[in-house]
Amino acid sequence: MKLLVWFIPLGLLASLLWLLIRKRAYEACPCFFSYVAFAVAADVARFVALNYPRPYFATYWITEAGYDLLGILVMYEVLRSVLGNLTRAWWARLIFPAFLVAGVGMSLARANVIPSRLGGIEFYIVIGEIAVRFVQVFVFAGLVTLVPIVGLRWRQYPFGIATGFGLYATVMLLTTIKFSDFGTRFKLSWGWTSLVAYSVAVLIWIWFFSVPEKISTSSRELSAPSPGVLKQYKDALRRMR
Amino acid sequence: MFSIILTWLIVAWGAVSCIYMLRCAWHRFPRRDVDDVIPFLYPVDISLAESLLDPAAEFEFRWKLRPPQFRETQRKRMRLYLELTRRMAHNATVLVAYADAEKNSQDPRRVSLACAMQEKAVEVRLYALLTRFKLRLWLLLRSEILTSKAVLPHLRMACDIDGLQTYSALKVAAAAAFVELAPEELDSLTRSL
Numbered sequence: 057m058k059l060l061v062w063f064i065p066l067g068l069l070a071s072l073l074w075l076l077i078r079k080r081a082y083e084a085c086p087c088f089f090s091y092v093a094f095a096v097a098a099d100v101a102r103f104v105a106l107n108y109p110r111p112y113f114a115t116y117w118i119t120e121a122g123y124d125l126l127g128i129l130v131m132y133e134v135l136r137s138v139l140g141n142l143t144r145a146w147w148a149r150l151i152f153p154a155f156l157v158a159g160v161g162m163s164l165a166r167a168n169v170i171p172s173r174l175g176g177i178e179f180y181i182v183i184g185e186i187a188v189r190f191v192q193v194f195v196f197a198g199l200v201t202l203v204p205i206v207g208l209r210w211r212q213y214p215f216g217i218a219t220g221f222g223l224y225a226t227v228m229l230l231t232t233i234k235f236s237d238f239g240t241r242f243k244l245s246w247g248w249t250s251l252v253a254y255s256v257a258v259l260i261w262i263w264f265f266s267v268p269e270k271i272s273t274s275s276r277e278l279s280a281p282s283p284g285v286l287k288q289y290k291d292a293l294r295r296m297r
Numbered sequence: 298m299f300s301i302i303l304t305w306l307i308v309a310w311g312a313v314s315c316i317y318m319l320r321c322a323w324h325r326f327p328r329r330d331v332d333d334v335i336p337f338l339y340p341v342d343i344s345l346a347e348s349l350l351d352p353a354a355e356f357e358f359r360w361k362l363r364p365p366q367f368r369e370t371q372r373k374r375m376r377l378y379l380e381l382t383r384r385m386a387h388n389a390t391v392l393v394a395y396a397d398a399e400k401n402s403q404d405p406r407r408v409s410l411a412c413a414m415q416e417k418a419v420e421v422r423l424y425a426l427l428t429r430f431k432l433r434l435w436l437l438l439r440s441e442i443l444t445s446k447a448v449l450p451h452l453r454m455a456c457d458i459d460g461l462q463t464y465s466a467l468k469v470a471a472a473a474a475f476v477e478l479a480p481e482e483l484d485s486l487t488r489s490l
Contacts, residue, residue, distance in 0.1 A: 146457075162300065162303065162307070165299075165300035165303075166300055166304065168300075169298075169300055169301060190307065193307055193308070193310065193311040194307070196311065196314055197311050197313075197314040200314035200317055200318060201314070203317075203321070204317075205422075205426055206419055206423055206426065219315075219318050222311055222314060222315065223311075223315050226308055226311030226312055226314075226315060229304065229307070229308050229311070230308050233301070233305070233308065
């Protein structure tokens with residue numbers, strides 16, 4: 057049963073990595089590609105170290121820190137690619153730092169209310185992890201809010217990435233809150249919830265990346281329109297004036 | 298306590314977003330083809346919008362009218378501009394939906410023209426959203442500022458987007474994207490935007 061728990065996300069992540077390579081998604085989303093490659097490597101490393109407590113302990117916390125760092129970079133990439141096409145306003149550059157500050161603030165406030173039993177570097181890694189979850193929910197929910205308001209197209213890679221992370225982060229934040237209520241009795245459900253949510257997130261990414269993304273920007277290298285079409289276009293402009 | 302309530306609110310926001318995305322994926326929106334564009338557009342009088350945003354016109358009103366009259370006139374002008382931005386936002390929504398369907402075309406030129414039109418339409422939506430928010434707030438607050446300062450000309454720009462210029466660019470982009478239409482239909486489109 058434990059092997060199955062290991063193999064489901066690892067198998068799905070390996071399929072996603074293969075899909076990303078096949079679709080050349082590393083050109084469009086390099087940080088997300090790095091995240092998936094790192095996730096596969098981290099899962100393999102944890103699996104190898106599973107029967108050796110001390111190496112497993114070190115591997116677990118090092119990979120958790122790596123997940124935090126790459127998770128933030130992916131969110132920056134998602135926000136930059138969506139907002140970059142939307143607005144050139146100076147304040148658009150402040151959105152990501154604002155999310156980051158809000159995420160860290162929420163995580164620290166939470167740690168203050170519910171003191172952690174962890175100490176040292178592990179404590180800071182967990183604080184960072186919860187902050188990343190908050191940032192992921194902010195980015196995902198913010199982008200989804202823009203869909204009906206601005207009329208953004210949701211079927212594109214950055215939305216797929218944000219949706220996967222957003223779903224996983226929402227579920228994990230929810231279980232974190234419940235964990236603080238129930239204590240260690242909640243451990244079993246925590247493990248299963250985490251596994252199911254992460255697997256669903258990877259399935260969402262596979263679904264989004266399995267369809268080729270439509271051209272999102274106008275090409276400047278297209279051939280000129282024919283004289284007839286050009287005349288029609290000029291007529292239309294004249295009527296408009 | 299406050300942080301826990303805030304955490305619950307954030308989780309709820311995330312959950313609602315998940316449900317919305319699920320709904321988007323579940324409901325396949327009917328594709329808007331060329332027949333579903335022209336009858337759904339509302340004409341926007343750009344010259345009227347230009348006159349509403351003209352600082353000289355506003356100055357003239359302030360000079361000629363007594364403060365209570367000026368205030369009433371300003372409110373009427375604001376309501377008028379609110380209606381124009383509503384129409385702009387609606388037209389942009391229709392064109393975004395059409396461009397989405399056009400992106401499935403095999404012809405790269407049509408796809409490119411649809412993309413260019415969609416970019417402009419999204420900018421118009423963003424401008425209209427912010428401007429309408431400001432206008433509604435001003436109308437709601439019945440602020441004294443309306444009697445002392447020129448306010449409508451400030452609405453020309455929102456979020457670094459020049460509203461009227463962007464809408465004109467959208468009209469040009471739409472004319473280019475619909476160039477395959479018959480001349481009378483194209484004429485109808487340009488008059489409807």
